[in-house]
Amino acid sequence: MRKIILASHGSLAEGMLSAGKMILQDCPQVSAYGLDTYGSPTDIYEILNTEISTHTDDTYIILCDINGGSVHNQLLHLCVYEHVQLVTGMTLSMLLELVLDHERTDTAELLEKIIQSAGQNMLIFNRERVQAELEKGIEDDKLW
Amino acid sequence: MVELLRVDDRLLHGQVAVTWVGAVAPDAILIANDEAATNEMSKLALKMAKPAGVKLAIKTVDDGAALLNNPNAQKTKIFVIVRTIQDALKIVKATANQIHRVNIGGVKNKEGGKMIAAAVCLDDQDLKDLKELKTLVTDLELRMVPSESRTNIDKFL
Numbered sequence: 001m002r003k004i005i006l007a008s009h010g011s012l013a014e015g016m017l018s019a020g021k022m023i024l025q026d027c028p029q030v031s032a033y034g035l036d037t038y039g040s041p042t043d044i045y046e047i048l049n050t051e052i053s054t055h056t057d058d059t060y061i062i063l064c065d066i067n068g069g070s071v072h073n074q075l076l077h078l079c080v081y082e083h084v085q086l087v088t089g090m091t092l093s094m095l096l097e098l099v100l101d102h103e104r105t106d107t108a109e110l111l112e113k114i115i116q117s118a119g120q121n122m123l124i125f126n127r128e129r130v131q132a133e134l135e136k137g138i139e140d141d142k143l144w
Numbered sequence: 145m146v147e148l149l150r151v152d153d154r155l156l157h158g159q160v161a162v163t164w165v166g167a168v169a170p171d172a173i174l175i176a177n178d179e180a181a182t183n184e185m186s187k188l189a190l191k192m193a194k195p196a197g198v199k200l201a202i203k204t205v206d207d208g209a210a211l212l213n214n215p216n217a218q219k220t221k222i223f224v225i226v227r228t229i230q231d232a233l234k235i236v237k238a239t240a241n242q243i244h245r246v247n248i249g250g251v252k253n254k255e256g257g258k259m260i261a262a263a264v265c266l267d268d269q270d271l272k273d274l275k276e277l278k279t280l281v282t283d284l285e286l287r288m289v290p291s292e293s294r295t296n297i298d299k300f301l
Contacts, residue, residue: 023159093158093159096158097162100159100160102291130185133188134184138184138191139187139191139202140199140201143174143201143211143217144171144172144214144217
């Protein structure tokens with residue numbers, strides 16, 4: 001089974017899970033560890049290490065809030081396990097895609113895909129750009 | 145031909161749209177909604193939520209039905225999305241025997257309504273219209289995303 005761990009400063013991880021549940025109703029196999037609740041990166045590491053080391057048949061995907069942050073730096077040590085994948089720069093779109101695309105069996109391919117689409121979905125809108133889009137036309141002129 | 149008609153009060157939104165479009169694999173998405181069809185900013189937001197590689201039309205319910213009644217529609221795989229059960233019934237009736245599969249994904253909370261699933265709130269009018277809808281289509285099911293198991297709507301009617 002593939003398990004998803006959200007880890008962050010503050011309560012971003014718990015908030016991310018809450019947002020995911022608002023959209024999907026249910027986020028099975030997702031758990032959240034923020035420093036507000038768990039105190040220190042080492043505490044999160046200890047909890048995860050215990051779980052991960054005893055569940056070697058599962059695959060763990062850890063989403064960290066920021067590359068180089070203390071949570072990430074500590075949880076990087078979990079990459080000694082073959083069944084752990086750690087991804088930085090967690091976004092809501094990444095979480096949604098991970099949960100919704102749970103049938104895809106190739107984890108490496110799935111992670112490449114969520115990172116790519118997270119990037120593609122970071123967009124800047126302003127009046128000028130909105131105007132240009134509207135002028136370009138929204139709908140396809142000929143459907144059939 | 146219409147592959148699927150979905151009722152979702154948020155119409156086309158983010159990853160949920162992506163998964164349905166993935167599951168239905170349509171050539172075109174037709175959003176049939178009177179408010180969205182007459183508001184350029186709403187249209188733009190819907191366009192941004194649209195997965196790549198699929199055509200999109202945003203029409204009023206009446207114009208959407210007319211578009212489906214065009215004989216050329218038979219050659220295209222179409223995914224239709226409406227906001228309410230009332231609009232679903234209206235478009236099913238207006239397109240005589242073209243829509244066979246209906247999915248109820250999201251129906252907004254309202255006073256006097258009863259939550260029958262996390263995102264589905266039905267009032268008396270909805271129940272009445274669903275009963276009628278059921279006699280007009282072959283498959284009527286309740287499901288937020290394709291990977292969930294299908295809930296048969298009969299037990300709520």
